[in-house]
Amino acid sequence: MTDLSLHLMDIMQNSAVVGSTYIEVGIKAEKKKNLLTLYVKDDGWGMDEETVRKVSDPFYTTRTTRKAGLGIPLLRMSAEMAGGGISIESEPGRGTTVTAVYEIDNIDRKPLGDVGETMAISIMGNPELEYHLLLSNDDEEYVFRTEDVRKQIGDLPINDTVIIGYLKEMISEQVNRIFGGILNEIIS
Amino acid sequence: MKSLAELAELRQKSLDKMNMRNTDTRERIVVGMATCGIAAGARPVMNTFVEEVNKRHLGDVSVGMTGCMGMCALEPMVDVYDADGTKTTYIHMTPEKAKRVVAEHIVNGQPVEEFTITAKDQNNA
Numbered sequence A: 001m002t003d004l005s006l007h008l009m010d011i012m013q014n015s016a017v018v019g020s021t022y023i024e025v026g027i028k029a030e031k032k033k034n035l036l037t038l039y040v041k042d043d044g045w046g047m048d049e050e051t052v053r054k055v056s057d058p059f060y061t062t063r064t065t066r067k068a069g070l071g072i073p074l075l076r077m078s079a080e081m082a083g084g085g086i087s088i089e090s091e092p093g094r095g096t097t098v099t100a101v102y103e104i105d106n107i108d109r110k111p112l113g114d115v116g117e118t119m120a121i122s123i124m125g126n127p128e129l130e131y132h133l134l135l136s137n138d139d140e141e142y143v144f145r146t147e148d149v150r151k152q153i154g155d156l157p158i159n160d161t162v163i164i165g166y167l168k169e170m171i172s173e174q175v176n177r178i179f180g181g182i183l184n185e186i187i188s
Numbered sequence B: 001m002k003s004l005a006e007l008a009e010l011r012q013k014s015l016d017k018m019n020m021r022n023t024d025t026r027e028r029i030v031v032g033m034a035t036c037g038i039a040a041g042a043r044p045v046m047n048t049f050v051e052e053v054n055k056r057h058l059g060d061v062s063v064g065m066t067g068c069m070g071m072c073a074l075e076p077m078v079d080v081y082d083a084d085g086t087k088t089t090y091i092h093m094t095p096e097k098a099k100r101v102v103a104e105h106i107v108n109g110q111p112v113e114e115f116t117i118t119a120k121d122q123n124n125a
């Protein structure tokens, strides 16, 4: 994965296939603490403790087409390389939160990448799910919710290509607004 | 700045366009979006399909995603299902190739043979 938005896309796809009804994505840049935190939270069927322990190990998977799970180990590597790490909180029947932390100024931190495209394409592929996106820096925050989009578009499906294209641009503008001042450091 | 309020207008535009469409079943484009696909570039490929469908007013062509397509080395992979159910599998896709698939396969009904999977690819994968 060449940037963090691709990791997000991948972790969000995990959440999309475990019976979730909503997926919340958070990106928080705390410049004073030099910390960038990403999380993906869902209300899917979750994992028991033993499974959580195993998925943090490289190459555990419940998929049948390949022996090894890759998504979470890759996320862990990218965070550990950049002075951070990941944590997974999960409860069977309740849901899962996967969190990854990075040092903002670490030279091995991958750039943030195209978060607008990650959100838009995830919504396109999983139109039945509700997505929330929370962006924040030291002073400001922005919240996006597909529920609010649906209120505006009524009976038009959210995966209409006109709507998806607009959402991609709208979210990208907000990502630039919230991370703008420190964007060049995040998108190194 | 773009805002949610503008979506209501877009909705009307999109509905107007929809009324002009015919109701024949059209192609379904399905992009593989497991970890290998994403790492190999599946997201911008899917985004290009969305943009091209939008630009060319092909709103009745569906664009969706699926998980693992089983052949990591051939990702990004895309299946196109024609109205009659015929499946064409494209491999090593890029945004540029996606544009050609829309122009030649979706619009003109001619699959882009040079991008499709061969028996040899399948054996090597």
Ligand SMILES: Nc1ncnc2c1ncn2[C@@H]1O[C@H](COP(=O)(O)OP(=O)(O)OP(=O)(O)O)[C@@H](O)[C@H]1O
Residues within 6 Å of the ligand: A014, A015, A018, A042, A044, A045, A046, A047, A055, A060, A061, A062, A063, A068, A069, A070, A071, A072, A073, A096, B034, B035, B036, B068
């Ligand atoms: N949000 C989640 N809810 C429940 N189970 C999860 C969740 N995320 C991951 N898992 C479990 O952890 C396993 C490993 O996940 P990981 O993303 O590393 O690999 P994968 O999804 O199996 O395959 P890949 O990501 O390589 O396509 C999954 O197979 C699944 O069993």
Ligand code: FES
Residues within 6 Å of the ligand: A065, A066, B034, B036, B037, B067, B068, B069, B070, B071, B072, B073, B075
């Ligand atoms: S595991 Fe690589 S394509 Fe599915």
Ligand SMILES: [Mg+2]
Residues within 6 Å of the ligand: A010, A011, A013, A014, A069, A070, A071, A072, B035
């Ligand atoms: Mg995964």
